[in-house]
Amino acid sequence: MTTPSGIATRPTATTAADDDEPRRRSRSKAPYLFVGPAALLFLAFSLVPIVVAIGLAFQETATLGDGTWVGTDNFERLGSDPLFLTSLRNTLIFTVGTVPTAMVIGLALAVALNRPLPGRAVLRALFFVPMVAAGVVVGVIMSWIFNTDYGVANNLLGVVGLDRVPWLTSPQWAMFTLILVVVWTRVGFCMVIYLGALQSIPNELKEAAAIDGASRWQRFWSVTWPLLRPTTSILLILNVVFSLQAFDVIYVMTGGGPGFSTTVLIQYVFRAAFIDARMGYAAALGLVLVAILLLFTLLRQRATRKAEEVL
Amino acid sequence: MNGVRNRNLGGDRTGHEGGARRGGRNRRWLLFAALTALAMLMIFPVYWMAVSALTPGGQSQSSEFYLWPSDPTLANFDEVFATQPVWHWLGNSMFIATVGTALSVCVSLGAGYALAKYSFRGRGVLYAAFLVTIMIPIQVTLVPAFLMVARAGLVDSPWAVILPTLFDVVGIFIARQFMLGVPDALLEAARIDGAGELRTFVRVVLPTCGPLVGVLVILGFMNRWNDFLWPLVVLQGNENLTVPVALSTLTNNPAFSSPWGAVMAVATVTVLPLLLVFLVFQRQFVQGIASTGIK
Numbered sequence: 001m002t003t004p005s006g007i008a009t010r011p012t013a014t015t016a017a018d019d020d021e022p023r024r025r026s027r028s029k030a031p032y033l034f035v036g037p038a039a040l041l042f043l044a045f046s047l048v049p050i051v052v053a054i055g056l057a058f059q060e061t062a063t064l065g066d067g068t069w070v071g072t073d074n075f076e077r078l079g080s081d082p083l084f085l086t087s088l089r090n091t092l093i094f095t096v097g098t099v100p101t102a103m104v105i106g107l108a109l110a111v112a113l114n115r116p117l118p119g120r121a122v123l124r125a126l127f128f129v130p131m132v133a134a135g136v137v138v139g140v141i142m143s144w145i146f147n148t149d150y151g152v153a154n155n156l157l158g159v160v161g162l163d164r165v166p167w168l169t170s171p172q173w174a175m176f177t178l179i180l181v182v183v184w185t186r187v188g189f190c191m192v193i194y195l196g197a198l199q200s201i202p203n204e205l206k207e208a209a210a211i212d213g214a215s216r217w218q219r220f221w222s223v224t225w226p227l228l229r230p231t232t233s234i235l236l237i238l239n240v241v242f243s244l245q246a247f248d249v250i251y252v253m254t255g256g257g258p259g260f261s262t263t264v265l266i267q268y269v270f271r272a273a274f275i276d277a278r279m280g281y282a283a284a285l286g287l288v289l290v291a292i293l294l295l296f297t298l299l300r301q302r303a304t305r306k307a308e309e310v311l
Numbered sequence: 312m313n314g315v316r317n318r319n320l321g322g323d324r325t326g327h328e329g330g331a332r333r334g335g336r337n338r339r340w341l342l343f344a345a346l347t348a349l350a351m352l353m354i355f356p357v358y359w360m361a362v363s364a365l366t367p368g369g370q371s372q373s374s375e376f377y378l379w380p381s382d383p384t385l386a387n388f389d390e391v392f393a394t395q396p397v398w399h400w401l402g403n404s405m406f407i408a409t410v411g412t413a414l415s416v417c418v419s420l421g422a423g424y425a426l427a428k429y430s431f432r433g434r435g436v437l438y439a440a441f442l443v444t445i446m447i448p449i450q451v452t453l454v455p456a457f458l459m460v461a462r463a464g465l466v467d468s469p470w471a472v473i474l475p476t477l478f479d480v481v482g483i484f485i486a487r488q489f490m491l492g493v494p495d496a497l498l499e500a501a502r503i504d505g506a507g508e509l510r511t512f513v514r515v516v517l518p519t520c521g522p523l524v525g526v527l528v529i530l531g532f533m534n535r536w537n538d539f540l541w542p543l544v545v546l547q548g549n550e551n552l553t554v555p556v557a558l559s560t561l562t563n564n565p566a567f568s569s570p571w572g573a574v575m576a577v578a579t580v581t582v583l584p585l586l587l588v589f590l591v592f593q594r595q596f597v598q599g600i601a602s603t604g605i606k
Contacts, residue, residue, distance in 0.1 A: 030508035031429035038422035041478035052455035126350040134537030136555040286451035
């Protein structure tokens with residue numbers, strides 16, 4: 001098919017014939033004008049900072065200013081930095097604590113709310129509300145609810161006759177409380193995505209399984225769950241990315257403490273850069289985080305491909 | 312229709328039709344009760360925020376506590392609005408969110424259109440480079456971006472918040488996906504009528520993009536209104552803060568003996584606008600947040 005314009009089938013190279021005609025030339029410039037602002041902003045505020053960050057990772061800087069090149073010192077230091085290892089371990093605990101929990105609850109809610117129920121729309125909206133609140137707002141509300149002395153959580157425990165729990169003031173509890181709060185904000189998102197996927201599964205499939213005498217549970221595992229696999233895969237990647245980048249709630253609720261019990265990697269990057277003023281080291285930490293993110297995405301993609309080949 | 316007949320057939324075959332149905336109804340009510348209880352739990356923190364905001368001192372001074380505002384009063388709001396520049400904070404947030412969203416949506420629409428409807432040299436590379444930035448956490452680019460903004464003398468200005476966030480990969484992605492669905496015939500017709508490229512875009516393509524613009528505006532506004540880390544880094548003077556940044560400083564503000572009532576009042580003021588917009592434009596909200604999931 002030949003079209004007289006630059007849409008879709010146009011060859012990428014400008015042909016001599018185009019240049020003969022002024023109207024055509026203006027058309028061949030048009031896409032650059034449309035994408036230009038985005039490309040410039042991308043260059044200035046994404047690409048240049050990324051390149052500079054990579055450069056910083058190989059420098060030593062005392063304050064905001066010029067640094068000296070130190071080669072791979074910053075990366076070598078990582079291995080012997082106990083706080084780096086602690087933050088890696090905390091990141092792992094936080095991610096493993098939040099991601100599967102939020103996804104399982106989200107899936108259960110989606111399956112439940114996919115059935116005809118009274119007030120279904122209202123229920124869906126209620127589960128969704130936490131997503132609208134800013135991380136900081138969630139952080140201050142939850143700090144207040146889980147306040148050891150005056151918080152409503154401990155007040156309610158007192159009514160039942162239980163002891164006060166140091167939700168955010170003890171290193172043993174703080175991570176658990178944070179995971180609880182982040183799951184609370186994440187459940188609605190998982191529910192919405194799963195709900196969309198469930199609604200696209202044709203009813204005939206489930207009915208066919210029902211005719212074959214499959215129980216509700218069997219129908220879910222043999223029909224619904226396999227069809228949800230792509231959605232599960234995407235949600236897993238997204239949730240891991242969200243958890244690795246979770247900052248606001250942790251910053252407001254614990255600031256990484258007590259001690260360093262809730263200092264996750266991203267918290268440590270911020271600390272190194274803006275509290276310890278070690279920009280070079282912070283950049284190196286940041287690159288480690290990006291490497292983990294990329295590695296996870298690649299592994300996940302390979303696993304998905306393998307699973308598809310086996311099936 | 313088919314579905315109903317099939318279900319009956321299945322029931323006849325197993326012979327438990329009646330029993331299953333009665334059991335199903337009970338189960339459904341049980342499910343409904345469980346879901347309602349869970350929904351109450353989900354909404355409780357937001358409710359508690361409002362209750363604490365309406366109770367003097369946020370209930371922290373009284374030895375007893377109530378699950379509802381025992382003596383509702385706006386005293387917390389009065390106090391915090393009188394002693395802190397809350398109106399400034401709200402104004403800053405509103406300016407940044409409105410101007411930032413408007414500009415960013417224009418940028419995303421243009422980029423999405425070019426990437427979807429033109430084939431030009433470097434398109435694939437450019438789009439791939441855009442998408443990779445989703446992987447890069449803001450903390451990595453935070454320091455270099457801050458140094459750039461500082462060198463440009465923009466620290467403490469709303470533009471320091473607006474400019475670096477104008478490039479919105481997710482917005483461009485959503486715009487491109489939507490524009491792919493705009494029929495080429497429509498563009499051809501406009502061109503045959505002699506419309507220029509810009510005119511074709513503004514007069515022919517954009518009017519078909521209502522739902523897209525709705526999603527982009529809602530998503531863009533929400534993300535900017537709620538944004539925290541970048542404004543925290545580039546804004547410094549108390550008068551220049553956005554509401555979330557100000558809120559985070561309020562918990563250890565020495566001006567309040569017991570800050571919780573004031574904090575909850577400002578938290579309420581922060582979520583209320585978005586909550587109202589959410590209630591009105593629920594579908595676009597859900598659609599917008601869901602579409603970030605497809606990236």
